[in-house]
Structures are given as C-alpha cells and as structure tokens.
Amino acid sequence: MSWKGTMRSLQASARRAERNAHRRQRELERRQQEFAKMEALEQAAYEVEVYENHIDILLSMHKECAEPVKWKKIFSKPEPKQPLKSGALEQAAMHASATYRPNFFARLFKLEKRQREVLLAKIASAAAEDEKVFQAEFEEWRTTHSDWAEERDIALRILDGDRQAKLDAIEAFESFEEISHLGSSIQMIVHEGGVLEAKLAIHGSHVIPTEIKSLLKSGKLSTKAMPAGRFNELHQDYVCSCALRVGRELLAILPDDLVVVTAMDTLLNSSTGHMEDQPILSVAFSRATVERLNLEAIDPSDAMKNFVHNMSFKKGSGFAVVTALDPQRFAVPVSGVS
Structure with missing residues (x-):
C-alpha cells in the first residue's frame, strides 16, 4: 500500500460526523422507491421534503469536515522493528x-x-x-x-512546507468529493511563500433551484418561480458555505495557519463581452478564526466578515466580479518539524 492508500485508510478510520441533512437525504432516497405507490397528497409532501432537503444540503456544506491530520504524530511514529528468525x-x-x-x-x-x-x-x-x-x-x-x-x-515534507507535498496530500485525502458531485471543480495552487490557494469553479447558478415547492393548506403541491432576490441569497449562501468547507478541509489536511479560497463563477466579462469564469468571492481563512466559529449556528454569508475577503453582492443583482486576494501578502515563514 502506498502512503496515499495509507492516508485514505487513516482518514476512513476517523469518519467525519455526518450532518443531519445527509442522513435525511438517505432516508428520502429509500422512500423514493415507494413513490409510485403513494397517494397524490403523499407524493406532494415527499416532493417538498426532497426540495427542502436539497436546499439544506446546499447551505450546510460548511458544517462537515474531515478529522485533522496530525503530521507531527505521523512523523514521530517509531520505526517498525525487523523480525528475527526465532527457530x-x-x-x-x-x-x-x-x-x-x-x-x-x-x-x-x-x-x-x-x-x-x-x-x-x-x-x-x-x-x-x-x-x-x-x-x-x-x-x-x-x-x-x-x-x-x-x-x-x-x-517531513509537509512540515517543512514542501509545495508538491501539500498537493500530494490534498489529492490523497479526496476530501472534496461531495462538492464535485454538486458540479464544482477545484484547482489547487501553492504560491511562492507557501500559501495555498484553492480556486473553486462553483457554478452555483446551476445548482440552486429556480422554483419553490411548498404544500398548500389542502396538502397539494404548489410550485412557483423563485423570486430573483431569493435565488441570489441562496446562491450567495451556497458559494460562501462551499468556500468555508474548502477552507476547513484544507486546514484539516495541512498544518498551515492560513489558506486562500477563491470562488469562480460564470459572469459577463465587460472587457471581452463574453461569459467567463471570474472571481466572485476570495477569502483568506485563518485557522485561529475558523476554530472560534460556531459552525452549526452561523450564516455562511455573514461569516465571511470574520476573514479578510473580497465579495461584491446585491440581493437584486447577485454577485459582481471582484479582485482575487493576493496570496503573497499572507506568506509567513514555515516552522518545520521543530
């Protein structure tokens, strides 16, 4: 088994606490098999539950995270003793x-x-x-x-701030599968000075529902177009929740005290007239601040105020293009294994 396989095994042995939204999702998936047998009112209630659970999943991304990797403990692990032939x-x-x-x-x-x-x-x-x-x-x-x-x-390489080692460790732990399942991709960059930046191509507008599903007093299903303001608010919370999740996962994998996460989405580039992936949120997540947050109670958009960040958002028009933070400004000497 390679060290990557060993790291995955280590991660699997320290399972993350599954958030309620995921448990509810699995329960709904089991009930889906019975959907055809349900009465009309039961089907309506089920559809609303699935809709509400989807929203809950999107807005609670930040609540789940892998266990921190104890690199110093791994480095200090005693060497296995070679066996002796006993006879x-x-x-x-x-x-x-x-x-x-x-x-x-x-x-x-x-x-x-x-x-x-x-x-x-x-x-x-x-x-x-x-x-x-x-x-x-x-x-x-x-x-x-x-x-x-x-x-x-x-x-040793991680503790010494080796750039490639950081990327290898992130790849080995496979911590971003859930985000990728929702249609987002992540590019990792270790800049000069050692600061890691994650560029998150989030495309949240394709994930947020364009309709609102609810039950009428009669128990029948009501489906309405989602108002633009509500859509934009959900989009903002989803983007911020994903960014915080990525920041937390990176701080769990690496011993770094700070990582930069830049969320990208498809917006009009006014200089070219084309729709392009451009920064809509750029955050410097510090370990000390993240550890102080009550992650079960925060509003992900409001939580960005705790960090150095660039974000331009209006309820009526949504996100606007911002300048990504320069990771070089956060570079600090690496302490190493001592």
Whole structure:
C-alpha cells in the first residue's frame, strides 16, 4: 500500500460526523422507491421534503469536515522493528530428539531406530517451517516499513512546507468529493511563500433551484418561480458555505495557519463581452478564526466578515466580479518539524 492508500485508510478510520441533512437525504432516497405507490397528497409532501432537503444540503456544506491530520504524530511514529528468525520449532524438535527415550513397547518391537529417524526428520521439517514463518513476517515487515518510510517522508515534507507535498496530500485525502458531485471543480495552487490557494469553479447558478415547492393548506403541491432576490441569497449562501468547507478541509489536511479560497463563477466579462469564469468571492481563512466559529449556528454569508475577503453582492443583482486576494501578502515563514 502506498502512503496515499495509507492516508485514505487513516482518514476512513476517523469518519467525519455526518450532518443531519445527509442522513435525511438517505432516508428520502429509500422512500423514493415507494413513490409510485403513494397517494397524490403523499407524493406532494415527499416532493417538498426532497426540495427542502436539497436546499439544506446546499447551505450546510460548511458544517462537515474531515478529522485533522496530525503530521507531527505521523512523523514521530517509531520505526517498525525487523523480525528475527526465532527457530522455535526447530529447537523444540531438536529437544524432542535429544531427550527421546524408548519406552517398553519401542524396545519390545524394536521401534527405537525408526522413531529416532522420525524425530530427526522432524527437525528438518521444523527448520523449514521456521523459515516459512520468518519469510512471511519479513515480507509483512518490509511492507509496513515501506509505508512507515513513505508516511514519514511526506510528513517531513509537509512540515517543512514542501509545495508538491501539500498537493500530494490534498489529492490523497479526496476530501472534496461531495462538492464535485454538486458540479464544482477545484484547482489547487501553492504560491511562492507557501500559501495555498484553492480556486473553486462553483457554478452555483446551476445548482440552486429556480422554483419553490411548498404544500398548500389542502396538502397539494404548489410550485412557483423563485423570486430573483431569493435565488441570489441562496446562491450567495451556497458559494460562501462551499468556500468555508474548502477552507476547513484544507486546514484539516495541512498544518498551515492560513489558506486562500477563491470562488469562480460564470459572469459577463465587460472587457471581452463574453461569459467567463471570474472571481466572485476570495477569502483568506485563518485557522485561529475558523476554530472560534460556531459552525452549526452561523450564516455562511455573514461569516465571511470574520476573514479578510473580497465579495461584491446585491440581493437584486447577485454577485459582481471582484479582485482575487493576493496570496503573497499572507506568506509567513514555515516552522518545520521543530
């Protein structure tokens, strides 16, 4: 197993706490199989539940995060000890041969010579079995030692601020699958000075529903076009929630005290007249500030006020293009393993 595989195993062994929205989503997915058998009013209630759960998923992205990686602990993990060949089985067989004393029946039927030959033969087979056990233990140790050496090497490089090591670790942990399932992609860049920036192509306008589903007093389904202001507010909260989630995941994987997340979306470039991916939110997430937040209670858009950020948003028109933060301004010396 490579160190990347080991890291994934480590991550799997420390499962994140699943947020309520995800548990509710799985329950609704199970009920979907019964949808055709439902009465009309039950179907209407189910559709509204699915709609509300989708909104809840979008606006609670920031509430879930992987367990922090303890790189110093990984680096300090003791080296696996190479196994020694014990020869226990051979020694036992030799002892049995050396202490053999023929009994009454062996002497009576002249079996002593044959029994001694059997005991001598067992010494050879015991030695072969000892070798087989040793080789199996040695192969297991060699694999374990290789994993230990690779983990220690990546931990040292991470703690020393190695740029490629950061990117390798982020790739190994696969922490952004949920965001990618919602149609967003992420590009990681480690700038000079060591500050990591995540460019998040979020395309939130394709994820936010354009309709509002609710139940009438009669229990029937009501579907209305979502007002532009409400759509834009949901879009803003989703973008900010995703950005905070990405920031949290990166701070969990890396020992860095700060990461920059820049969210991109398709907007009109007034200089070219074309729709292009452009920055709509750029945030410098500091570890100390993130750890102080009550993530279950915050409004993701309002939470951006806690960080250095650029965002231009109006309820009526939505996001406007902003200038991405310059990661170089946040560069600080890396402390390393000491």
